[in-house]
Amino acid sequence: MNPNNRILFAGDPHGNFKPLVAAVQEYEPEAVVLLGDYDLDKPLEYCLREIADITEIWWIPGNHDFETPTKYKNLFHSALADKSLHLKVVEVAGFRIVGLGGIFLGRVWYPPMPPKWKDKAHYLNSQKINNKSVELSLKYKSAIWHDEFQALKALKADILVSHEAPGSHRHGFHVVGDLAAAMNVKTIFHGHLHENYSTVIKRHIHVHGVANTAVANLRGNTLMNGNELITE
Known part of the structure; x- marks a missing residue:
């Protein structure tokens, strides 16, 4: 195996997993990392059943994965739910990979503007004035929260996988590059x-x-x- 193919990174499938399946069958990597936006009408493990015995499967969520309860359930309650890299560092095929799923949402935090809320509890407590049983909506669950983002800076990793782009892209965010630098990351892969x-x-x-x-x-x-x- 070409050592550069030990891990493959898959851009947003939007319901089309055939290219990823074909790539895994061709290169037989140790692991694949999916970069979000799956648009799942079936559980994730069903969509990837052809490669489940070939490679490890890891993922981060994108904004589309919070659009409907069905899409959310088919990812976050799938048999691959424990393979999320979001907000954690995991050793994958010899590399420390950290995940940052979701998107920057104006109603929560949209850099370089300061965050609207300190954390999820701050937001939820502000809503409980008129509704004692309030929970985070799927829209708010899709957001990158400032306190969780900042906490990642105390960790170290080799690779950052994110749905949002760093400032290298005209639609990216410089804070993603700042996070990577703080974590001593050498490489960023992003989708979206x-x-x-x-x-x-x-x-x-x-x-x-x-x-x-x-x-x-x-x-x-x-x-x-x-x-x-x-x-190649």
């Missing part, structure tokens, strides 16, 4: 923006955007772009 690209930001951190239904390896090389298999 449906674009394949590679660049370098401060601290010599390599950034790889992975387009929807595309699959990239550890070097950021695109191995699958839609249904097109790209030979």
